Amino acid sequence: MEYRLLGRNTGLKVSELCLGAMTFGRETSEKDSYAILDAFAEAGGNFIDTADVYSRGESERILGAWLSNQNRDDFIVATKVRYPMGEGPNDTGLSRKHIITGVERSLERLNVEYIDLYQVHGWDPLTPITEILRTLNDLVRQGLVHYIGASNFKGWQLQKALNISREHNWEPFVCLQPQYNLLARATEWELLEVCRYEGLGVIPWSPLRGGWLSGKFKRGMEGPPPDTRIAIAEEHGWGERWSNYNNEFTWTVLDALFEVADEAGKHPAQVAINWLLCNEAVTAPIIGARTMEQLKTNLGAASWRLSDAQLARLHAASDPVVSYPYDPNAKWQRERD
Ligand SMILES: NC(=O)c1ccc[n+]([C@@H]2O[C@H](COP(=O)([O-])OP(=O)(O)OC[C@H]3O[C@@H](n4cnc5c(N)ncnc54)[C@H](OP(=O)(O)O)[C@@H]3O)[C@@H](O)[C@H]2O)c1
Secondary structure, eight states: OOEEESSTTOOOEEESSEEEOTTBTTTBOHHHHHHHHHHHHHTTOOEEEOOTTGGGGHHHHHHHHHHTTSOGGGSEEEEEEOSOSSSSTTSSSSOHHHHHHHHHHHHHHHTOSOEEEEEEOSOOTTSOHHHHHHHHHHHHHTTSEEEEEEESOOHHHHHHHHHHHHHHTOOOEEEEEOBOBTTBOGGGTTHHHHHHHHTOEEOOBOTTGGGTTSSOOOTTOSSOOTTSHHHHHHHHTOTTOHHHHOSHHHHHHHHHHHHHHHHHTSOHHHHHHHHHHTSTTOSOOEEOOSSHHHHHHHHTTSSOOOOHHHHHHHHHHHOOOOOTTHHHHHHHHHHHO
């Protein structure tokens, strides 16, 4: 495993693959979660991402129990706040009250004295951005949190937040956690541009789009195989559900993925993750795994590189339709690159 700086604005070295803990306590039992964490650490991984809302705190609790048997300082622990943790009007969002309660509860569940990377899980249109950023700045000053990051922002929201932090000399967001994968490339249009110009690290979530890019979905299938995330996504209304992705664009991307995987002699999941690793704007994809076997496969995405021709094949198949105002900008960006 190699290590990369978390963007140009920190000296923090994170493993090039981050382990996502969203399945812990959900599709993955506590015992299997410990085994996955052990194997990730053995492979040299030091970067782990969770959120308060994952299984209503269970994911953080499982990670905390595992960390209590490790040297905590060896790991970069990332978590998030924003989504509802109760039914009350203040149990959600990014008010000062919810952030401070959120960080206190996360520290307890994680059983740690500090969180390395505290991320807002999304924009909150109800709370003034100055209230959010001032509160996050206070957490860093208190030593409860070392760095702050944002997830699921739009381009203007991220740039506005960075400008306000700069104006007030507050701690800025040092990284962005967007959805980014071969089936979701609109992330490139503004978000990656902001990150590139501002030096933010980028840690893409759902590098396999919840399993779509894992190799088990093939053109001609009538529906998702049982016992897969996609099979249960429909009833939960999750974004990766079959009805959202069973379309010609997805199957065209998958055709290219299988072709490149065959040629490279790699698993399709490894190709999809390596495609992200080959992008200089990306710091560390957050890999998900329900089982140990999946983790082992996904760890094999690191320490090699797709050829330029293979990257071009994947790019061509996955290029989304670009509409105004992104179309002339996309052309100018290609000319600059
Ligand atoms: N910020 C956000 O809003 C946000 C949102 C989502 C996720 N995240 C973060 O990103 C992390 C990763 O997201 P994700 O779980 O959606 O990642 P993903 O890699 O896109 O999907 C993981 C799922 O794909 C299947 N899979 C993974 N590897 C496989 C393999 N080698 N072979 C076959 N199937 C495989 C498994 O599902 P099945 O086997 O059950 O089909 C697994 O649970 C999360 O843990 C979380 O930390 C953040």
